[in-house]
Amino acid sequence: MKKARSIALFMVVLAVVLHYTFENDGIDFIIGFLAGGGVALLITGTFARKKRA
Structure with a gap:
């Protein structure tokens, strides 16, 4: 979990x-993707959803 949060930060x-x-410069899409993905990863702290059995 530490690794995921450090990548998100x-x-x-x-x-x-x-x-x-x-x-x-037209790089707004990439900036939005990085910021949005980073914030979501900071909140969840995981890369993938856990599968339910």
Whole structure:
């Protein structure tokens, strides 16, 4: 779980840095994907859903 949360934090930080570095370059979709995925991963803390038996 620590690994997933550290990757998620990296994704969010990378999205913020890219947002301020590349303004109006058409990279908004990638920034949104990184930020959204990072926040979702920070909240859940897992990469995949656990399968129910």
